[in-house]
Each structure stands twice: as C-alpha cells, then as structure tokens.
Amino acid sequence: MSKIPVIVAPMFLVSTPEMVIEAGKGGAIGSFPLLNARPVSKCAEWMEEVKSKLDDEPWAVNFICHKKSNKRYDDDLQLIEQYEPPIVITSLGHPGDVIEVVHRYGGLVYSDVANVKHAKKAAQTGVDGLILVSAGAGGHGGTLNPFSFIHAVKQFYDGTIILSGGITTGADVAAAKLMGADYAYMGTRFLTAEESSAQEEYKQMVIESTIEDILYTDSFSGVHANVLIPSLIKEGINPKTLKPRKDVDLSHLTDVKAWRDIWSAGQSVTAVDRKQSMREILDQLAREYEGGVSSLLSSQTVRD
Structure with a gap:
C-alpha cells in the first residue's frame, strides 16, 4: 500500500x-x-x-x-x-x-x-x-x-x-x-x-461538467461558494439573474433541505470523467x- x-x-x-x-x-x-x-x-x-x-x-x-x-x-x-x-x-x-x-x-x-x-x-x-x-x-x-x-x-x-x-x-x-x-x-x-452517497444524477452531472459549468456565487448563503450551473438550471434557477444575498445564512452546513438540490463542485471537475x-x-x-x-x-x- x-x-x-x-x-x-x-x-x-x-x-x-x-x-x-x-x-x-x-x-x-x-x-x-x-x-x-x-x-x-x-x-x-x-x-x-x-x-x-x-x-x-x-x-x-x-x-x-x-x-x-x-x-x-x-x-x-x-x-x-x-x-x-x-x-x-x-x-x-x-x-x-x-x-x-x-x-x-x-x-x-x-x-x-x-x-x-x-x-x-x-x-x-x-x-x-x-x-x-x-x-x-x-x-x-x-x-x-x-x-x-x-x-x-x-x-x-x-x-x-x-x-x-x-x-x-x-x-x-x-x-x-x-x-x-x-x-x-x-x-x-x-x-x-x-x-x-451523492445522488446518481449528481454524479453524472459531475462527470459531464467542465470548469465552465462552475459558478462562484454568494446568492444562496451570503458566503461565496462554487456550485454546478446545471444543478441551478435543473431547479429552474437562471444563473444569469442571481443576485447577491445580503444576509449570511449558513443553514446549508447543517440543514439537509437547504443544500440538497443545489450541488457543489470545484474547478477541478473537468478531470473527473467516470465513476470509480x-x-x-x-x-x-x-x-x-x-x-x-x-x-x-x-x-x-x-x-x-
């Protein structure tokens, strides 16, 4: 090993x-x-x-x-x-x-x-x-x-x-x-x-995504995070119309519902091309x- x-x-x-x-x-x-x-x-x-x-x-x-x-x-x-x-x-x-x-x-x-x-x-x-x-x-x-x-x-x-x-x-x-x-x-x-334990749809989205599919935004918690644009579109959210969140809400760190459908990934996503x-x-x-x-x-x- x-x-x-x-x-x-x-x-x-x-x-x-x-x-x-x-x-x-x-x-x-x-x-x-x-x-x-x-x-x-x-x-x-x-x-x-x-x-x-x-x-x-x-x-x-x-x-x-x-x-x-x-x-x-x-x-x-x-x-x-x-x-x-x-x-x-x-x-x-x-x-x-x-x-x-x-x-x-x-x-x-x-x-x-x-x-x-x-x-x-x-x-x-x-x-x-x-x-x-x-x-x-x-x-x-x-x-x-x-x-x-x-x-x-x-x-x-x-x-x-x-x-x-x-x-x-x-x-x-x-x-x-x-x-x-x-x-x-x-x-x-x-x-x-x-x-x-990521959902299969989440895994497939990671495989299909590239660095251009990553959005750095503070619209959801007031703190900037990298999220997958396709996951926003899946939820009917237009990434071009997102606005900064004025308050800081960190519930997604502890609340399953708050971050279950908006999926995150880093800029290195381009190199992940299959399940292993x-x-x-x-x-x-x-x-x-x-x-x-x-x-x-x-x-x-x-x-x-």
Missing part, C-alpha cells in the same frame, strides 16, 4: 463511513462531517464502524464550531471525546472547546480557512494544522492563489499545512508538496466514487503522485 499525502475532504451529504475506511486502507486519510449521520445515535455507529476497521490508520471527522448553526454542538463534542478520532477538522467559529478535548487524548485539530485573516486567528488558537481553502475549491472556496496563500501563511505559522482548491491528480499532489504543503485536500475528485471505486481512485492517485515526484527528481538531476 502506497502512502499518499491526501486528505479526502469531508463533503456534506456525500461522505460515508465506507469512503473513510477505503481511504485509510488505500493510503490516504478519509473524513466525514459528523452532521452527515443523523440522528446522534447513527453518528455514534459511524464512528464505531470506522474506528473498528481502521486500526492504526488515521481518519478524521468534521465538526462545525459555530454554536448557533450547529444544534448538535454539545452532542458531537461528546462523540469526539468518546470515540477519539485521530484528526478533527473544524469549520466556522472558535475551535477552543474542540482543541481542549482532542489534545487531551492526543489527537490533532486542523481548521479550514479561506483567507490570511482567518488563518492568523486560527493559528492563535493552537490548532495543529491549517487547511488553506484556495480559489477553485468546491463548496465555500476562497479567492486566493494557492502559491501566494501558502507563502503568506508560512510567514507566521509553522504547523501542518493542507492545501485545498482545484487539486485533482497525483501530479497535483506532488506539486502541492513542492509548494510547501504537507497534504493535499481533495473533495471533487471523490464525488463520483462508488462509495459516495475509492480504491481505483486512490491507486491512480498513487501512481500519478509517484510519477510526479520522479519527474521532479529527474528534472533536478538534469539541472545538477
């Missing part, structure tokens, strides 16, 4: 325990949003299943730190304390409570950030890693160039760096490592996985990654 520096991003309504388990067995790190499993008892079953099948392999869960948005805040925090996932990925809000719990049992906390201001705030809380959500990422993508983002963050942070945004191939992962990232964070590449199993995707990424590293080493040897 080849180890590849990839974290399979937690995708709302898409990530499953099977994806996490197969990622771990395939040499990557899988993750799922705790809120994908409802009710709390089902989430406990998911965590028990993953923990029992991944002995020493790392895995992760995604925790929403914003108490007003996450009505399961206390329950999910208790699940983290009980099942001790090796990595907890935090989104929104201050991760202080999570850090205290996770560090107590020796786990790691990674926070996703979309700009330098938020990166500095997260770094000050004592998180173990920062997920830099750059331009082109699925869901709430940022606008910063990944080269510039990494360089800016490394000026004040020496923890683990995970790069997100437009990463699709193993060669991309090698490039991310060369840029200074410790891991690549990939979601769109796994949307069409056999183990994914998690193992097939990971094996392909491993081959591409090794090829990318070899190519870089060969280039260095020629220059020397």
Whole structure:
C-alpha cells in the first residue's frame, strides 16, 4: 500500500463511513462531517464502524464550531471525546472547546480557512494544522492563489499545512508538496466514487461538467461558494439573474433541505470523467503522485 499525502475532504451529504475506511486502507486519510449521520445515535455507529476497521490508520471527522448553526454542538463534542478520532477538522467559529478535548487524548485539530485573516486567528488558537481553502475549491472556496496563500501563511505559522482548491491528480499532489504543503485536500475528485452517497444524477452531472459549468456565487448563503450551473438550471434557477444575498445564512452546513438540490463542485471537475471505486481512485492517485515526484527528481538531476 502506497502512502499518499491526501486528505479526502469531508463533503456534506456525500461522505460515508465506507469512503473513510477505503481511504485509510488505500493510503490516504478519509473524513466525514459528523452532521452527515443523523440522528446522534447513527453518528455514534459511524464512528464505531470506522474506528473498528481502521486500526492504526488515521481518519478524521468534521465538526462545525459555530454554536448557533450547529444544534448538535454539545452532542458531537461528546462523540469526539468518546470515540477519539485521530484528526478533527473544524469549520466556522472558535475551535477552543474542540482543541481542549482532542489534545487531551492526543489527537490533532486542523481548521479550514479561506483567507490570511482567518488563518492568523486560527493559528492563535493552537490548532495543529491549517487547511488553506484556495480559489477553485468546491463548496465555500476562497479567492486566493494557492502559491501566494501558502507563502503568506508560512510567514507566521509553522504547523501542518493542507492545501485545498482545484487539486485533482497525483501530479497535483506532488506539486502541492513542492509548494510547501504537507497534504493535499481533495473533495471533487471523490464525488463520483462508488462509495459516495451523492445522488446518481449528481454524479453524472459531475462527470459531464467542465470548469465552465462552475459558478462562484454568494446568492444562496451570503458566503461565496462554487456550485454546478446545471444543478441551478435543473431547479429552474437562471444563473444569469442571481443576485447577491445580503444576509449570511449558513443553514446549508447543517440543514439537509437547504443544500440538497443545489450541488457543489470545484474547478477541478473537468478531470473527473467516470465513476470509480475509492480504491481505483486512490491507486491512480498513487501512481500519478509517484510519477510526479520522479519527474521532479529527474528534472533536478538534469539541472545538477
């Protein structure tokens, strides 16, 4: 089994325990949003299943730190304390409570950030890693160039760096490592996985879409996100007449109904052209990654 520096991003309504388990067995790190499993008892079953099948392999869960948005805040925090996932990925809000719990049992906390201001705030809380959500990422993508983002963050942070945004191939992962990232964070590449719980129509739309089918808009939540234009058209929404939303509504991060029919994908969607199993995707990424590293080493040897 080849180890590849990839974290399979937690995708709302898409990530499953099977994806996490197969990622771990395939040499990557899988993750799922705790809120994908409802009710709390089902989430406990998911965590028990993953923990029992991944002995020493790392895995992760995604925790929403914003108490007003996450009505399961206390329950999910208790699940983290009980099942001790090796990595907890935090989104929104201050991760202080999570850090205290996770560090107590020796786990790691990674926070996703979309700009330098938020990166500095997260770094000050004592998180173990920062997920830099750059331009082109699925869901709430940022606008910063990944080269510039990494360089800016490394000026004040020496923890683990995970790069997100437009990463699709193993060669991309090698490039991310060369840029200074410790891991690549990939979601769109796994949307069409056999183990994914994305609707079949959603998977087919991803396969058929290109970068030109991605729209960066704040019309739905007040926060910019990358969505699939065909999914808007499917719902009778004209993408040309969308208007910015004045208030910020993050219910789609916790409410199934709010984001069930508007589907997201990143700019890397062009490279996803078929359905594959998690193992097939990971094996392909491993081959591409090794090829990318070899190519870089060969280039260095020629220059020397």
